[in-house]
Amino acid sequence: MKISENTRLFLHGILNSYSQVFFSVNKVFALVILLVTFFDFFAGISGLFAVIITISIGYGFGFDKHKISKGFYGFNSLLVGLGLGVYFEPGLPFFFILIMASVFTLFISVSLEGIIGKYALPYLSVPFLLGLWTISIATRQFEALGVSQRGIFTLNDLYLIGGNTLVQVYDWWNNLAIPGSIRTYFISLGAILFQFNVLSGIIIALGLLYYSRIGFSLSLIGFYTAYLFYEIIGANLTEVNYSYIGFNYILTSIAIGGFFIIPSRLSYFWTIILIPLVAILTISLNSIFITFQLPIYSLPFNIVVLLFLYVLKFRIKSNTSLREVYIQQNSPEKNLYSFQNDIIRFRHKLKIPFKLPFWGTWFVSQAHDGEHTHKGDWKHAWDFVVGDENGKQFKGEGDYLEDYYCYNKDVLSPADGTVEEIIDGIEDNIIGDIDMVHNWGNTIVIKHTDFLFSKLSHLKPGSIKVNKGDKVQSGQAIAKTGNSGRSPYPHIHFQFQATPYIGSKTIDYPFSYYILADGKNYSLKSFENPRLKDKISNIEVNPVLKNAFHLIPGKKLSFEVNNNGVSEMVKWEVSTDVYNNSFIQCENSGSIAYFESDGNLLYFKHFEGNRSSLLYYFFLGAFKIQMGFYQDMSLKDQYPLNLLFKRSSLFLHDFIAPFFSYLKADYFVNYEFLDNILSPSSVILKSNVKTYLFGVNQNQIEFRLKLNTAGIGEFEFFFKNRKIKAKCLN
């Protein structure tokens, strides 16, 4: 049976409302929680009913279906439903109240999203608190509602559902000889769902372990930190009245230690600092709320987590060791592995691709923090010159401007932009002389964005081909190199700056891509700052590579896959989503591989779906490809661990991942063959994946990509004596 997209989103919304209680969108975990809520059958019904009501209203109002399906709006209503279900007897008035409560909770959720969402803060379970408090205060007046006594006679209920066996199982679990603190831990977990018993706690703990190892270990860390703190202040957490609020420590710990913050040493450290604060708040708030006869539920957790997340936003420098999660993948592990990988791959990723401002191979005669003039406010600048094979910048004696190889060469615009400022008319100095009056000499400043300008200085007088206000394209010749201003010998002075003035202070901003030559070896540098004496040039794009990886939305690719004699057809389509993420989707398996490409470099960012699909192997084998062909050049990269290793291999690793990683997955591609430089028609790339356990190579997959003028010709890969060959049919 094929269910419609809307039904699918609706069902997801229901399930995710359960797992969202623990910040998760894991379906298995959701089912575990759903099961536990039904330990109190009526409460379970009540919770489910509240969720369904909330989601239906959400649909009716026309809220974002994807947010609903993520369970964002449902989980607070679920908690309200569970809370009410536990305390009241079923009946028509109850369900009427429940509908009111669900609507109210939804409205609070949406309003809070509007109010604090703009500070990028989550509303956590604040709607639940407001909803449940409001209803429970009011219901004191509602005589038609009968207060439930099931909580007191749990065994009777169980007997009704499962007979004597269930009662015995329940009893056996609850009377297990487990230490007091662990018992309290389990009860605290159960208490999140208003199930104050050990069995619920154990089941939830297992669900939590299945969902996230980091989350599970944090729940223990949070709980035991609080436990120790209570010991120190002379109280005992295992006492009954505290165990009802023990989940505050668990939730705070998961939220701060691993969910809203990338799990790290520092996030764990702050968790341990904040738990005692939660404990103090618990005690003080309890004293206040007792006067209104209201339980504080998860109030301390909400206060501390929101405060902490808000405070973090006032930091001026982004701190890599305590980094907020920007793209929430609803799993501490996924967040961590993507972050670790992003740090390696995209630390300096830029919106605007910058090229070197010249043709051919030049070298850097003064880099950032240079020894001559690149100091202080002007330290992030480069001087570029041309050198011969002996490193000399001139022929003959070098007494004349014309002796310098770089003199009178075209200077190019490093990116698209608008000419902001021009100085012209300053004479070139004779060699060795400097013009201290006109420090920068003839100069062009180009505006690329509101706060990003590039400045090219010491140009030849009269050589500037553009006017103020002209639009310039990347790579357009705009002037010639000269020797004007404070320049003893011809060179290009290049800097990035945040303001449009000549003489502005420089900013540290890298070039997007360039080729570094070391003898006959070439390597690609991306988002890096050229260093002193580097011999550098722009990427010369190869038409075959460029055409083969020109993946524009709407492009369809079909492959005939031959897997050890069995052949199969696979179809892909390239498209983009509303956030402008490009991806390839496999029509056979529904798998999606996200990529980015700017004409110089193609790289894959993420993969979702079936890991035995051809698309997954393509994602691995073409993980990062630059579009210039340089014989025997190789590129390296690293995969996010969660996209390469199986869940089972990562299970133990997850526990210690915030501190130490013993797994690694490397990507390597080699530019092996080009048939013809002049009119290339065939390129072969060889790439491989290698996985490492404590630095020892474990597995290896080898890929061979044969590209031709029509595009991706053939794609083969070999592993464990298996060979799979895919032939592109278009």
Next chain:
Amino acid sequence: MDKLPFERPFIKKLSSGMPSKFGIKMESDPITEIDGMQISDLIKEYGSPVFVISEKTQRKIYNEAKRAFTTRYPKVQFAWSYKTNYLDAICKVYHQEGSWAEVVSGFEYDKAIANGVDGKYIIFNGPEKSDADLEKAINNDSLIHIDHFDELYSLMELSDRLKRKPKVAIRINMDTGIYPMWDRFGFNYESGEAWDALNRIMLSKKLDLMGLHTHIGTFILSANAYKVAASKLAELAVSLERKYNHVIKYIDMGGGFASRNTLKGAYLSGMDTAPSFDEYADAISSGLINSQIRPENLPILILETGRALIDDAGYLLGTVIANKRLADGRRSTIMDIGVNVLFTAFWYEHQIAPAQPFSHHTEETAIYGPLCMNIDVIRENMIFPLLKRGDHVVISRIGAYNMTQWMQFIKFRPKIVMIDTSGKAHIIRENETLQIFAEMEDTPDHLKEFKL
């Protein structure tokens, strides 16, 4: 104290009208070594005369030329002009540096293939290409530069027969404002013949038009002529794109760059008049970049520079045979270097330097070669010091054409030695011996015996 050598008394005419009060320095400094090897040692080891090639100079000049172009134009490719010097070792130095091969005959084509050049990177020029040569070039995907319509028809026929699309360019001749205008090779631009050829190529769909080629002449002392030529080819490329939506892959500007040798009859020395690579590069790249070709379609610029790359790397070492006074009173010096090995003596006023310190008393001297022929004149008239029999001389800048155009006339052709970048000498071509000639010749039986 050693006894001073005897110098006989002489009377010297004062020359006037020179740029400075001391006049132009008419004598050259002695050249005693090449890349650290003593001239006397080289002659002792390899005989006299002997050709010496400096690998270091070869690479240095190649890089100078490459730098001049690559810093001005984004896509540049050099193709080594085989006819300038097709000694395997010399070609391979350029191939190692990344040069393709430019050949003008079946013999050169085979030589390039034997040198290990991939057929795809051989440019096949010249007016004479046999069907067999063309077939080979087509099968190797070489770049065939068409010289005349008859060749174009042959290629079309071969294309049908071989079921392959030959990769071709046409050679175009044009008026670039220089004299003489070369119009014997290729199709003329101004008369519309070039368009005629292009139309036939495009409409036939049998040939793959890769590029446009011109070679405006040889020893061109005006860089501007190249700018005119480049602009005209660029215009043609733009029109081709408009008319046939066909984007050519390359523009081949040929060669013809002057070396710093002085041409016979030139008023000033070649040292002062020959444009530098920078001037040629500036002219050509500005001609192309300032054209209407769209930046993404900028063709690869191919250069077939030969002479300007190799001339300075070659030296010819020789020995004085005798001195003689001519009837008109001029002095003459006879050396073992003749026009048989120094073919370029017909065009250049070669610079000849003694290989040892010498007297500063110079005199107008005629320099003759060893051949028993009246044409064997190296320099008609040159200010030269008196050298003794057995003294050595060095003629520099002779790397181009001499080792391909030399003649085997009454003497064996000498050894060619290359000094590598670490200063070690290698023989890259042995001298000829009688045995080589004996092997090639055969005498009919009835002529074998005779009695005098």
